[in-house]
Amino acid sequence: EIVLTQSPGTLSLSPGQRATLSCRASQSVNSAYLAWYQQRPGQAPRLLIYGASTRATGIPDRFSGSGYGTDFTLTISRLEPEDYAVYYCQQYGSSPRVTFGQGTKVEIK
Amino acid sequence: QVQLQQWGAGLLRPSETLSLTCNVSGVSFSGFYWSWIRQPPGKGLEWIGDINHSGNTNYNSSLKSRVTISADTSKNEFSLKVRSVTAADTAVYYCAKGPGWEFDHWGPGNLVTVSS
Numbered sequence: 094e095i096v097l098t099q100s101p102g103t104l105s106l107s108p109g110q111r112a113t114l115s116c117r118a119s120q121s122v123n124s125a126y127l128a129w130y131q132q133r134p135g136q137a138p139r140l141l142i143y144g145a146s147t148r149a150t151g152i153p154d155r156f157s158g159s160g161y162g163t164d165f166t167l168t169i170s171r172l173e174p175e176d177y178a179v180y181y182c183q184q185y186g187s188s189p190r191v192t193f194g195q196g197t198k199v200e201i202k
Numbered sequence: 203q204v205q206l207q208q209w210g211a212g213l214l215r216p217s218e219t220l221s222l223t224c225n226v227s228g229v230s231f232s233g234f235y236w237s238w239i240r241q242p243p244g245k246g247l248e249w250i251g252d253i254n255h256s257g258n259t260n261y262n263s264s265l266k267s268r269v270t271i272s273a274d275t276s277k278n279e280f281s282l283k284v285r286s287v288t289a290a291d292t293a294v295y296y297c298a299k300g301p302g303w304e305f306d307h308w309g310p311g312n313l314v315t316v317s318s
Contacts (some may be wrong), residue, residue: 137296139308143304149306185301190249
């Protein structure tokens with residue numbers, strides 16, 4: 094079973110700062126199968142990035158994804174007020190078919 | 203546009219069966235997998251399982267013995283049943299389109315509370 098570990102658990106940053114979120118897999122993950130989601134309080138998750146680096150429809154270009162193998166990164170270049178949320182990485186595999194990381198909360202400093 | 207609308211009972215007693223349904227509009231039901239994902243209060247996301255238009259299913263092994271996902275393609279709907287629920291099944295339950303390899307559309311979620 095592939096386990097995804099996200100770090101840090103909480104990231105405290107001011108608006109306009111750069112956010113760097115990490116997702117580390119216990120085994121190598123096909124980059125095509127790695128996605129990132131944003132979840133605001135009381136809302137369903139929203140797909141941000143798929144295929145490790147491709148922005149989903151309507152996602153601003155301040156969001157970018159990178160990485161391969163076991164180490165993946167989500168970067169928010171300049172935090173906007175609406176970016177304060179919890180972020181999850183997710184991988185598609187064989188058993189189990191889908192796993193999520195435990196999440197990173199980006200909060201206002 | 204793609205929309206997922208979901209409904210079902212929100213309060214259950216221990217040992218009862220959880221039942222939720224999700225209706226899909228704005229996209230063909232065929233050609234995709236459709237999933238159920240849950241999130242306990244204050245916690246992370248857990249994939250429960252999925253189904254395609256042919257009725258092929260995949261389940262998370264942690265829940266497989268208690269879960270059934272079914273589909274009614276004539277209504278563009280798919281459903282979740284979880285038997286013998288306990289307080290540990292209290293969560294917001296989401297239906298979602300996917301995995302293609304990811305989930306690109308989600309329902310709004312249903313809070314299901316298990317309490318005696």
